[in-house]
Amino acid sequence: MSKMLRPLKIGGIEINFPVVLGALAGYSDMSYRLICRSCSAPYCATEAMLDHQILEESKLCRRLVELDHADHPVAGQIMGSDPAVMAQAAVVLREKGFDVIDLNFACPVRRVVAKKRGGYMMDRPDQALEIVRAVLEAVPDRPVTLKLRRAFRETDTTCEAFWEIAHGAFEAGAAAICVHARSVDQKYTGKADWDFLWRVKREFSDKTILGSGDIHTAADALKMIEQTGVDGVIAARGAIGNPWLFRQARDIAAGREPFEPSLDDQRQLITRHFQMACQMYGPKRGPKIMRNFGIRYARMHPQPGQVRMACVGIKTLQEWQAFMEKYYGGRYPLSV
Numbered sequence: 001m002s003k004m005l006r007p008l009k010i011g012g013i014e015i016n017f018p019v020v021l022g023a024l025a026g027y028s029d030m031s032y033r034l035i036c037r038s039c040s041a042p043y044c045a046t047e048a049m050l051d052h053q054i055l056e057e058s059k060l061c062r063r064l065v066e067l068d069h070a071d072h073p074v075a076g077q078i079m080g081s082d083p084a085v086m087a088q089a090a091v092v093l094r095e096k097g098f099d100v101i102d103l104n105f106a107c108p109v110r111r112v113v114a115k116k117r118g119g120y121m122m123d124r125p126d127q128a129l130e131i132v133r134a135v136l137e138a139v140p141d142r143p144v145t146l147k148l149r150r151a152f153r154e155t156d157t158t159c160e161a162f163w164e165i166a167h168g169a170f171e172a173g174a175a176a177i178c179v180h181a182r183s184v185d186q187k188y189t190g191k192a193d194w195d196f197l198w199r200v201k202r203e204f205s206d207k208t209i210l211g212s213g214d215i216h217t218a219a220d221a222l223k224m225i226e227q228t229g230v231d232g233v234i235a236a237r238g239a240i241g242n243p244w245l246f247r248q249a250r251d252i253a254a255g256r257e258p259f260e261p262s263l264d265d266q267r268q269l270i271t272r273h274f275q276m277a278c279q280m281y282g283p284k285r286g287p288k289i290m291r292n293f294g295i296r297y298a299r300m301h302p303q304p305g306q307v308r309m310a311c312v313g314i315k316t317l318q319e320w321q322a323f324m325e326k327y328y329g330g331r332y333p334l335s336v
């Protein structure tokens with residue numbers, strides 16, 4: 001590891017490389033987490049799960065909280081508004097084997113904010129801190145982390161709510177904070193404010209800070225650490241369709257040429273992913289879920305536009321198989 005990279009510590013958990021897979025709704029399910037781990041991702045997060053969903057005995061809940069022995073260390077991310085319900089959900093995640101409990105105070109989706117969840121908390125520091133304290137009390141033996149945004153409003157330059165939540169959370173015992181350096185208003189548009197990450201790390205020099213925003217490539221991840229001093233980096237959109245980003249980041253850090261997957265590497269990995277997705281979601285839903293990933297994997301293919309277009313209409317196992325054979329070579333027939 002290069003000198004500028006320190007080990008990433010989240011509570012008592014040591015993560016051997018500071019570029020990790022972030023929470024991604026619709027993408028960071030168990031199958032993709034395992035795929036990213038096979039490409040050297042050292043730590044992953046689930047997508048945001050609603051607190052009350054975690055407490056239900058439903059098929060959706062079982063799938064959301066499903067873990068594999070190879071899927072560690074892993075953070076289970078919870079989103080909600082009632083401190084007591086959030087605390088109960090944290091207890092369930094601990095029982096299911098999650099290593100870290102992550103609290104989502106960042107989601108900008110309108111209906112989520114309207115229900116006083118996610119990014120809503122960036123406007124309600126008192127409520128956010130009540131949740132943090134309730135969860136810390138409920139799971140004293142697990143590191144608790146927070147996903148925050150810089151501010152609620154784009155025009156907010158003082159970011160008072162951020163500082164209040166961050167100071168309060170660390171004082172209460174939070175293990176780390178991940179900062180998406182955009183406002184909730186900004187959603188996913190505009191530039192992430194890396195200068196803000198630098199200020200956060202300077203303020204909390206002895207705490208674990210992860211940065212998020214505008215990590216398109218492995219080189220961006222290392223650049224964020226170098227420019228801002230954060231302890232770790234969340235790869236999000238940059239890792240969707242390019243799970244090799246984690247291996248590439250390690251290559252760059254070690255002074256090697258970053259790994260470029262051949263078409264055969266891509267075929268093997270996508271085939272493995274397909275099989276896992278069909279096991280998780282069943283042979284009917286699996287191919288439809290994989291279509292979303294196939295569209296994203298297309299970016300690594302020599303003919304990205306064509307492959308993306310061909311993937312869009314796939315619904316069945318047979319259509320997926322024909323697509324794979326045409327664009328990735330068909331020596332290994334797919335089975336579920």
Ligand SMILES: Cc1cc2nc3c(=O)[nH]c(=O)nc-3n(C[C@H](O)[C@H](O)[C@H](O)COP(=O)(O)O)c2cc1C
Pocket residue numbers: 022023024025026046047048077104106107147180188192212213214215216234235236237238
């Ligand atoms: C499709 C999508 C789904 C996301 N889902 C979540 C989520 O469930 N929880 C969360 O904390 N962040 C979520 N995020 C935010 C990312 O983790 C990350 O903070 C954000 O995309 C900024 O990084 P980027 O600009 O490098 O993509 C999501 C982002 C995208 C694009």
